[in-house]
Amino acid sequence: MSAPRSDAHGAAKLRWEVTLFLKPILVGALLASTAVAPALAQADTDITVVLSEELDLVDPCMATRSNIGRVILQNISETLTELDVRGNEGLKPRLAESWEDKGDGTWQFKLRDGVKFSDGTDFDANDVKHSFDRVFSDQVSCESKRYFADTTLSFNVVDDLTINIKAEPAQPVLPLLMTLVTIVPSETPMEFVRDPIGTGPYIMSEWTAGQQIVLDRRDDYWGEQPEVTKATYLFRSEPAVRAGMVAAGEADIAPQITAEVADNKATDFSYLNSETVYLRIDSQDAPTNDLRVRQALNAAIEREAFIGTVLPEGTELAVAMVPPTTLGWNPNLKPPAYDRDLARKLLEEAKADGVDTSLPIEIIARTENFPNVTEVAEALTQMLVEVGFNASLKMVEVAEHEQYYSKPYPESEGTRLVLAQHDNSRGDPVFSMFFKYASEGTQSGVNDPKVDDLIARASAATGDERAALWSEVMAYVHDDIVADVLLFHMVGLSRVSERLDFKPTTATNQQLQLSEIGFK
Amino acid sequence: MTKMIGQRAIASLLSLLGLMILVFFLSRLTGDPAVLFLPIDATEQMKQEFRALHGLDLPLFEQFTRYVWDLLQLDFGESLRKARPAIDVVLEAYAWTLPLALITMSIVVVLAIVLGSLAAFNVGGFFDRLVSIVSLVGASAPDFWIAIVAIVVFSIGLGWLPTSGVGTPWHWILPVAVLFIRPFGLVVQVVRGSMLSALGAPYVKTARAKGVKNLPLIFVHTLRNGMLPVITVIGDQAAAMLNGAVIVETIFGFPGIGKLMIDSILQRDFNVVLAAIMVTALAIFIMNILIDIAYGLLDPRIRH
Numbered sequence: 001m002s003a004p005r006s007d008a009h010g011a012a013k014l015r016w017e018v019t020l021f022l023k024p025i026l027v028g029a030l031l032a033s034t035a036v037a038p039a040l041a042q043a044d045t046d047i048t049v050v051l052s053e054e055l056d057l058v059d060p061c062m063a064t065r066s067n068i069g070r071v072i073l074q075n076i077s078e079t080l081t082e083l084d085v086r087g088n089e090g091l092k093p094r095l096a097e098s099w100e101d102k103g104d105g106t107w108q109f110k111l112r113d114g115v116k117f118s119d120g121t122d123f124d125a126n127d128v129k130h131s132f133d134r135v136f137s138d139q140v141s142c143e144s145k146r147y148f149a150d151t152t153l154s155f156n157v158v159d160d161l162t163i164n165i166k167a168e169p170a171q172p173v174l175p176l177l178m179t180l181v182t183i184v185p186s187e188t189p190m191e192f193v194r195d196p197i198g199t200g201p202y203i204m205s206e207w208t209a210g211q212q213i214v215l216d217r218r219d220d221y222w223g224e225q226p227e228v229t230k231a232t233y234l235f236r237s238e239p240a241v242r243a244g245m246v247a248a249g250e251a252d253i254a255p256q257i258t259a260e261v262a263d264n265k266a267t268d269f270s271y272l273n274s275e276t277v278y279l280r281i282d283s284q285d286a287p288t289n290d291l292r293v294r295q296a297l298n299a300a301i302e303r304e305a306f307i308g309t310v311l312p313e314g315t316e317l318a319v320a321m322v323p324p325t326t327l328g329w330n331p332n333l334k335p336p337a338y339d340r341d342l343a344r345k346l347l348e349e350a351k352a353d354g355v356d357t358s359l360p361i362e363i364i365a366r367t368e369n370f371p372n373v374t375e376v377a378e379a380l381t382q383m384l385v386e387v388g389f390n391a392s393l394k395m396v397e398v399a400e401h402e403q404y405y406s407k408p409y410p411e412s413e414g415t416r417l418v419l420a421q422h423d424n425s426r427g428d429p430v431f432s433m434f435f436k437y438a439s440e441g442t443q444s445g446v447n448d449p450k451v452d453d454l455i456a457r458a459s460a461a462t463g464d465e466r467a468a469l470w471s472e473v474m475a476y477v478h479d480d481i482v483a484d485v486l487l488f489h490m491v492g493l494s495r496v497s498e499r500l501d502f503k504p505t506t507a508t509n510q511q512l513q514l515s516e517i518g519f520k
Numbered sequence: 521m522t523k524m525i526g527q528r529a530i531a532s533l534l535s536l537l538g539l540m541i542l543v544f545f546l547s548r549l550t551g552d553p554a555v556l557f558l559p560i561d562a563t564e565q566m567k568q569e570f571r572a573l574h575g576l577d578l579p580l581f582e583q584f585t586r587y588v589w590d591l592l593q594l595d596f597g598e599s600l601r602k603a604r605p606a607i608d609v610v611l612e613a614y615a616w617t618l619p620l621a622l623i624t625m626s627i628v629v630v631l632a633i634v635l636g637s638l639a640a641f642n643v644g645g646f647f648d649r650l651v652s653i654v655s656l657v658g659a660s661a662p663d664f665w666i667a668i669v670a671i672v673v674f675s676i677g678l679g680w681l682p683t684s685g686v687g688t689p690w691h692w693i694l695p696v697a698v699l700f701i702r703p704f705g706l707v708v709q710v711v712r713g714s715m716l717s718a719l720g721a722p723y724v725k726t727a728r729a730k731g732v733k734n735l736p737l738i739f740v741h742t743l744r745n746g747m748l749p750v751i752t753v754i755g756d757q758a759a760a761m762l763n764g765a766v767i768v769e770t771i772f773g774f775p776g777i778g779k780l781m782i783d784s785i786l787q788r789d790f791n792v793v794l795a796a797i798m799v800t801a802l803a804i805f806i807m808n809i810l811i812d813i814a815y816g817l818l819d820p821r822i823r824h
């Protein structure tokens with residue numbers, strides 16, 4: 001059979017035809033490429049923020065969810081009070097000008113006068129009451145409700161600019177809790193809204209699902225006018241793309257990038273992100289019901305080896321469930337020293353006393369929990385095996401992880417260590433300690449009357465006494481009962497364009513106040 | 521032909537029904553949406569309220585009958601995450617994926633047929649080898665890596681194209697180019713192989729002997745006979761693109777159906793998952809029917 005290749009003349013002709021055919025395409029492509037200029041026409045004071053996750057909702061009552069908070073919190077919707085995480089001002093007034101403890105669990109808030117919502121209506125005490133009614137309504141799944149889990153609030157509107165809020169049981173940190181609830185107009189329906197109305201310096205002027213959200217500065221804002229006139233939020237899940245967008249001038253801020261792509265000292269910032277990584281020990285199970293076994297778990301782990309390798313530089317060793325910026329943080333606590341011999345010795349001692357140290361210990365870790373979580377979990381497992389634990393690793397998806405993470409815990413032969421990450425950027429340990437250490441706490445592995453008592457007293461205390469009691473809780477769970485294997489305070493990395501005058505902080509994990517952004 | 525299409529449609533409808541039942545019950549087996557929607561330290565009461573609000577506390581069978589009843593009225597329910605009708609969310613995403621797939625597949629089809637045919641005609645020559653190597657690399661290259669490299673080179677390095685997103689025609693160039701590579705690699709190989717055997721057929725010799733020029737010989741006389749296996753591959757690739765452009769959509773921030781489906785599965789947004797699967801399945805069935813019609817048009821023997 002004659003193959004076309006034998007036809008030399010045909011092949012030559014074909015080559016010519018191919019050239020003729022392809023040439024215009026190539027020339028066209030080249031011409032087109034020189035004409036491309038993806039310049040973004042925008043004012044000097046407009047910025048673009050690229051977030052890792054698309055916003056599924058823009059309802060103000062969901063602002064405690066970090067991706068929603070970064071767009072809405074204090075930009076569109078404001079809270080009565082605000083926690084200062086940049087300086088040392090602590091709790092600051094926002095929509096409330098002042099507050100006072102009236103005793104008997106009641107706090108009186110004096111509201112700011114002359115504040116208008118972006119729909120033109122006046123802000124008053126009824127709006128505050130309605131905002132809370134909405135949070136607690138079972139018609140809508142508002143997230144900030146969880147911070148008031150065991151507290152009942154009742155509201156008494158004294159006059160337009162005065163409201164009394166009574167908490168049962170009494171809440172010494174009620175003004176701090178006010179940082180979690182955004183205020184909406186009293187006309188807001190009891191379902192999720194798609195056009196958030198707030199008192200903040202910006203309004204949402206555009207929301208194109210899947211693409212972008214645009215905020216524009218308001219002229220009639222009650223406070224000082226921020227420098228940023230317009231902010232466009234884009235969503236890209238790939239960190240290299242987010243970082244690349246800032247490098248290419250398509251975006252100004254990328255709040256979450258990974259250590260692998262954070263390679264530019266001029267634009268990339270690292271900061272403690274208020275997340276703490278730990279292994280939860282269940283002290284009801286054998287063999288971890290023995291103190292020496294828990295101490296051995298802690299001594300077996302070489303924490304420093306993770307930093308700068310699988311975890312970014314700047315990651316700190318944890319001694320408490322909360323980051324060092326939190327009230328009552330105990331500076332005297334030291335991370336357990338890495339000592340394999342000690343770990344082996346402790347295990348031998350326990351074994352000699354009849355503790356079955358050969359029981360299986362399963363580490364449960366969640367995929368995608370934080371960058372390199374698999375590598376961290378594998379190394380932890382290996383370190384435990386090396387000192388003689390019968391340890392293994394199980395990586396699970398988020399819904400399965402939740403089954404191990406929250407009570408009631410499933411039965412197991414031996415015990416499970418749950419690798420988890422806990423966030424507390426709220427300034428007070430009350431948002432962590434009960435859940436993690438009290439006998440009744442949903443994610444607690446501890447059952448100790450002294451801990452329960454300390455937490456109850458600290459939660460109810462105020463001022464210096466509160467700080468001292470929290471300090472004591474932290475020391476007791478860390479040194480005396482060795483409640484868990486605390487590992488790391490994590491860092492976040494953000495890339496910020498050099499044209500901006502803005503330094504990300506711990507707060508960037510929850511919010512991104514446009515009014516804090518300036519231009520160089 | 522009409523009978524064949526009718527039979528196909530009925531079979532498709534039954535498959536859709538089976539798929540719906542399967543997906544409904546399988547999705548319920550994967551876990552509780554209340555766990556994923558609400559924060560990890562949400563109270564049990566909050567979870568109960570959430571389930572009650574969305575009918576997730578009802579017995580499974582009742583949930584199913586309600587779902588089917590609503591579906592018969594073309595109501596796909598609400599997206600748990602977005603608090604909007606699920607079908608709106610899905611159709612919005614489709615409005616992005618459909619043109620992306622259409623543009624990409626058109627370029628794939630035209631270039632693969634032209635280059636594959638020319639390579640087959642020039643078998644063993646430089647052009648043939650070039651096409652073979654390029655197509656082999658294309659068919660096996662990981663899209664994820666290519667996408668990132670393309671962004672690094674063309675957007676960050678040269679500054680020619682936007683990194684990601686949608687908005688201008690320039691935004692489409694990189695996603696289309698990256699999405700193009702793998703199907704192009706596959707289709708061009710099939711075209712080349714298929715054309716190679718077609719070009720060896722006796723009637724081609726006859727045509728050549730009659731003095732038919734090269735290009736008409738390839739594209740008029742031989743192509744039609746070489747197309748049947750190609751159409752199958754093109755159909756498969758197009759179907760894969762309709763629901764599988766996940767990586768490209770994710771990296772380039774393209775709000776399409778692939779990304780939506782993965783996100784909704786991870787978030788247990790059942791109504792969106794179901795709506796997305798049903799709409800995708802429908803699209804794939806329609807495409808299969810179109811392929812059958814194309815088969816019939818190309819080869820009269822298949823029409824009967």
